[in-house]
Amino acid sequence: MNNNKKGFITRSLHASFPKDDAYNALHMPVYDGVAYEFDTAEEIAGTFSGKKFAHVYSRTSNPTVEYFEKKMLAVSDAHAAIALASGMAAISNVLLSLVEQGGNIVASNHLFGHSYALLKQTLPSLGIEVRFADMTDLSTVEVATDAKTRVYFFETITNPQLEIVDLKQLSALAKNKGVAVVCDSTITPPYVFQSKSFGVDVEVMSTTKFISGGAAAFGGIVLDNGTYDYSKLPALKEWADKYETNALVARIRKEIFRHLGGSMTAHTAHFMNLGLDIMPLRVERCVENCKQLASFFESHNKVVQYNYPGVVGNKGYELAQAQFDGKPGAVMTFDLESKEACYRFFNRLKLVRKATNLNDNKTLIIHPESTIYAEFSDFEKSAMGVRPTMMRLSVGIEDCEDLINDFNEALQ
Numbered sequence: 001m002n003n004n005k006k007g008f009i010t011r012s013l014h015a016s017f018p019k020d021d022a023y024n025a026l027h028m029p030v031y032d033g034v035a036y037e038f039d040t041a042e043e044i045a046g047t048f049s050g051k052k053f054a055h056v057y058s059r060t061s062n063p064t065v066e067y068f069e070k071k072m073l074a075v076s077d078a079h080a081a082i083a084l085a086s087g088m089a090a091i092s093n094v095l096l097s098l099v100e101q102g103g104n105i106v107a108s109n110h111l112f113g114h115s116y117a118l119l120k121q122t123l124p125s126l127g128i129e130v131r132f133a134d135m136t137d138l139s140t141v142e143v144a145t146d147a148k149t150r151v152y153f154f155e156t157i158t159n160p161q162l163e164i165v166d167l168k169q170l171s172a173l174a175k176n177k178g179v180a181v182v183c184d185s186t187i188t189p190p191y192v193f194q195s196k197s198f199g200v201d202v203e204v205m206s207t208t209k210f211i212s213g214g215a216a217a218f219g220g221i222v223l224d225n226g227t228y229d230y231s232k233l234p235a236l237k238e239w240a241d242k243y244e245t246n247a248l249v250a251r252i253r254k255e256i257f258r259h260l261g262g263s264m265t266a267h268t269a270h271f272m273n274l275g276l277d278i279m280p281l282r283v284e285r286c287v288e289n290c291k292q293l294a295s296f297f298e299s300h301n302k303v304v305q306y307n308y309p310g311v312v313g314n315k316g317y318e319l320a321q322a323q324f325d326g327k328p329g330a331v332m333t334f335d336l337e338s339k340e341a342c343y344r345f346f347n348r349l350k351l352v353r354k355a356t357n358l359n360d361n362k363t364l365i366i367h368p369e370s371t372i373y374a375e376f377s378d379f380e381k382s383a384m385g386v387r388p389t390m391m392r393l394s395v396g397i398e399d400c401e402d403l404i405n406d407f408n409e410a411l412q
């Protein structure tokens, strides 16, 4: 962390607008318009030729969205940022911009379901090869890498396994092989994780989760740390000649997302701008609740095991301390003696909400084996660490005593 910088919340709250507001509004207004007007032929021509920046059409750029990008730059060490319609839009746009037909991606075998499907179905159908590897065992990553490997793609903490990649080791391997390191850090946003200092080149996040402020709106962001030399990539060589370290964001904005239509709306950006300011307060509260719930699970005789990398004794504890400031998100899992016990417990809950999302302000619970992973075979489920006895929690910001009371009664 750069000590010359002010704190996260101060930087977010007081990020200046890209341009002075006509009415001196204290909040960045929601610029809901689609098109922007110019005074002269010279001005509009200058903008189209790229000599001078101005907003032209909101599918490509918008002032409220630009402000969100500016705030994300203010709270991270990133060099360039671009906001998109969803986390999936951010992930797909980055991968489509970095990898050419015939190139390949080495990806973690434990991924968010739709990311996995993108890599398994959609990208291969476009001629981009994907190889899955165990990112916690770098020898499998090394074996999968060849001269056409462009990207290592993984999540900072996998879900529901809660496995943590050793980023310094992975990025050392990537540097050695000339591969770009792209991580999905949805569960560990910039308040707890400074990706650049761990050798990550590009961060993608679903801002739907922690950043939106309680699952208020869909969104995604790409943060480019400016550390990768894009002239080495066939897909970005020409862009790098013109835009140098901004090549990735330039290609997304001027080609991929403009043509596929994946931009964030001004209304969504407004939610993100509000949510980001108070995200640290919510993250602290969630992590505190996770730790209290961990002690509750530890002492309860009906809980067979639980998993949260924020507590001493967990296999991910040391990496969670080193990489995520000891605040490894708000997802935890626990096991009861049988699937029947899980269903019975689930049906008896009164306060905790039964839903699949993550990082809502409300605590959410799901039985992954019978829902998110229902379409997988027993063998695949077991390979992914998805047990019939396991429940997944996304811990919210309620008063923890109320959560514990609800769990206690449902476990009776």
Ligand SMILES: *Cc1c(COP(=O)(O)O)cnc(C)c1O
Pocket: 086, 087, 088, 089, 112, 115, 155, 184, 186, 187, 206, 207, 208, 209, 218, 219, 220, 358
């Ligand atoms: C939710 C999620 C996504 C997808 O984000 P959307 O905003 O729903 O498109 C991607 N990665 C992770 C880790 C997620 O939790």
